[in-house]
Amino acid sequence: MNFDLSKGLEWAYKDMLTFFPENVSTFGAQLDSMFALIYWFSVGTFFLTYGLLVIFMIKYRYNENRKAYYFHGNNLIEFTWTLLPTIFFVGLGLWSDGAWTKTKYASRVPKPDVEIDVMGYQSGFGWEFRYAGPDGVFGNKDREQITISNPFGIDSNDIHGKDDFVIISPGGARPIPIHLPVNKNILVNLSSNDVLHSFFLPNFRVKQDALPGQWIKVWFNGSKIGTYELACAELCGTGHYNMRGQVFIDSQADYDKWLDEQYKITKPVLEAPVSSDTTIVASVDTKDSKTTKN
Numbered sequence: 001m002n003f004d005l006s007k008g009l010e011w012a013y014k015d016m017l018t019f020f021p022e023n024v025s026t027f028g029a030q031l032d033s034m035f036a037l038i039y040w041f042s043v044g045t046f047f048l049t050y051g052l053l054v055i056f057m058i059k060y061r062y063n064e065n066r067k068a069y070y071f072h073g074n075n076l077i078e079f080t081w082t083l084l085p086t087i088f089f090v091g092l093g094l095w096s097d098g099a100w101t102k103t104k105y106a107s108r109v110p111k112p113d114v115e116i117d118v119m120g121y122q123s124g125f126g127w128e129f130r131y132a133g134p135d136g137v138f139g140n141k142d143r144e145q146i147t148i149s150n151p152f153g154i155d156s157n158d159i160h161g162k163d164d165f166v167i168i169s170p171g172g173a174r175p176i177p178i179h180l181p182v183n184k185n186i187l188v189n190l191s192s193n194d195v196l197h198s199f200f201l202p203n204f205r206v207k208q209d210a211l212p213g214q215w216i217k218v219w220f221n222g223s224k225i226g227t228y229e230l231a232c233a234e235l236c237g238t239g240h241y242n243m244r245g246q247v248f249i250d251s252q253a254d255y256d257k258w259l260d261e262q263y264k265i266t267k268p269v270l271e272a273p274v275s276s277d278t279t280i281v282a283s284v285d286t287k288d289s290k291t292t293k294n
């Protein structure tokens with residue numbers, strides 16, 4: 001579609017939908033204007049239909065002297081109230097298609113400047129973030145190598161995985177913040193350790209369910225330096241509320257500095273001693289072999 005409705009609707013969400021969290025995402029305005037259109041259309045329809053309902057209730061209330069009027073419908077009116085919503089919803093579908101493909105299609109994800117793996121977990125309720133380390137390249141994943149200290153199953157046989165490190169943020173009142181650079185395409189490979197979670201960054205207009213056993217691509221581009229909220233948007237258990245996290249959007253220089261520090265503090269996953277994890281490996285194996293039998 002050629003006309004740019006989003007420009008015309010900017011006022012509708014900027015000035016009238018003030019409850020929205022600040023938009024700092026490159027595609028946020030497009031989604032917000034879609035929300036505004038649907039929102040105001042719904043508000044209008046609500047007052048129109050309920051207004052008419054109340055008017056008719058009063059106007060045609062019981063009256064002894066009034067006789068009932070019998071008729072067999074009106075084709076023109078029925079045709080109209082079928083056609084108008086059809087046009088509206090098909091139009092809405094076509095109009096929103098661009099935003100949907102841009103934000104949700106895995107094949108349309110722009111070339112990432114930074115890529116991280118994110119996994120929600122229920123045992124303590126929080127998020128695990130995997131960064132690629134100084135080489136900037138992720139090592140392969142091998143599910144046979146998943147342990148508590150290697151939750152992503154970074155493959156010890158892949159040279160690129162040697163410097164990958166993981167930040168575990170258990171949420172709560174003081175979550176461990178993660179950092180990302182400003183004005184860069186961020187690609188998040190999203191999954192879950194256990195049950196359904198949902199990776200929700202309100203300011204970036206990003207919300208995506210995290211499914212155990214599946215990696216889903218999510219992308220965004222943050223346009224403003226600052227501190228933003230991360231939340232879980234899928235009721236995942238008693239500690240769901242605790243899955244609040246923090247995302248810092250930094251300048252490239254600050255981000256590089258932070259990444260360097262984290263790498264030194266956190267230590268690559270594969271450098272951690274593995275002996276204490278043996279039991280976990282065993283239980284994962286049992287689970288896997290059970291699944292295979294089924």
Ligand SMILES: [Cu+2]
Pocket residue numbers: 120196197198232233234235236240243
């Ligand atoms: Cu959750």
